[in-house]
Amino acid sequence: MKKTKKIVVISLLISLGLVLHLVESFFPLSAVVPGAKLGLANIVSLIAISLFGFPAAFQVVIFRVVLGSLLAGTFMTINFYLSFSGGILSFILMYLTYYYFKDYFSLIGISIIGAVAHNTAQITASYFIIANIGIFYYLPFLILLALPTGFGVGLVSYFTLKHLPYSLTGGNFND
Amino acid sequence: MKIRDILTFYDKILIVFVIIVSLVLLLIPFYYFGTSAEDEELILKVQQGDQIVKTVAVANSYQEPIIFKIKGPIGIHTIEVNQGRVRVMEAPAADPLKICEKTGWISREGPIIVCVPNSLSLWLESTNSDIDGMSW
Numbered sequence: 001m002k003k004t005k006k007i008v009v010i011s012l013l014i015s016l017g018l019v020l021h022l023v024e025s026f027f028p029l030s031a032v033v034p035g036a037k038l039g040l041a042n043i044v045s046l047i048a049i050s051l052f053g054f055p056a057a058f059q060v061v062i063f064r065v066v067l068g069s070l071l072a073g074t075f076m077t078i079n080f081y082l083s084f085s086g087g088i089l090s091f092i093l094m095y096l097t098y099y100y101f102k103d104y105f106s107l108i109g110i111s112i113i114g115a116v117a118h119n120t121a122q123i124t125a126s127y128f129i130i131a132n133i134g135i136f137y138y139l140p141f142l143i144l145l146a147l148p149t150g151f152g153v154g155l156v157s158y159f160t161l162k163h164l165p166y167s168l169t170g171g172n173f174n175d
Numbered sequence: 176m177k178i179r180d181i182l183t184f185y186d187k188i189l190i191v192f193v194i195i196v197s198l199v200l201l202l203i204p205f206y207y208f209g210t211s212a213e214d215e216e217l218i219l220k221v222q223q224g225d226q227i228v229k230t231v232a233v234a235n236s237y238q239e240p241i242i243f244k245i246k247g248p249i250g251i252h253t254i255e256v257n258q259g260r261v262r263v264m265e266a267p268a269a270d271p272l273k274i275c276e277k278t279g280w281i282s283r284e285g286p287i288i289v290c291v292p293n294s295l296s297l298w299l300e301s302t303n304s305d306i307d308g309m310s311w
Contacts, residue, residue: 028277030272030274030277030278031279034278034288034289072271073271074271077249077292078291078292079271101185104183104184105183105186105189106182106186108181108186109182109185109189109190112190113189116193129291130289130291131222131224131294132222134287134296135287135296137285137287138287139200140198140200141197141201143196143197146193147190147193147194151190
């Protein structure tokens, strides 16, 4: 893939992630379990990981989190650090799983790993801020909820990659 | 294309593993809190930063609601105790997610209301159970 084209695709993925982040806030999952969300922006991370590998996908995640917090006005506040910790840990785990265990796990499994890691990182980060171990009460509910959301996100990423044109994927996913 | 063709064997193992882990974690609070007795007295504790700033006996709320304000780094929370239940009535505007407000009412031991940006947490404690080891 040409360098210019790659830059364009990366920035498209970042803006898609920002929009998905906005769409996500229309679903008030926080009323079911505090802190729960769909994780739609993870679709973009998964696609970036499968298309580009480490440096570019990392850029997509970092820019999505930073730009998203700038747009929401929460940059450098606690909300930003929470989503940053969750985003980074889930990205690293998803990338490592994709890189080393691609033959064993499908995108669905990788997405579930990312969702569970995101929740665990956020709860742990919040624990260090509010210093109250009772917050772990919500962890099992969040992990249980991460199964269907991670499953859905993995499915969406899978079908998106399948329907991307040959010029983008290089024929890796059009089976 | 069926989902069965996409899911691999290890995916299924992962899903079952995650379900088992979360169910085991779900059981831990029951081990600590047990079943609620009839004559228990609930006490609301409010923690801000690393110290408890307020304790309220929930039994006093049956006559008329108790409403008080707690100040944190990003603003003021209005907390309501009404008919043995507790909620955050109003979260500060500086908190865009307002998770503590969306949590709604809590009325027993276990659930906790948190406002992470304000390092505020509220929870109920029963006077006749020793959960001190759990909460500290």
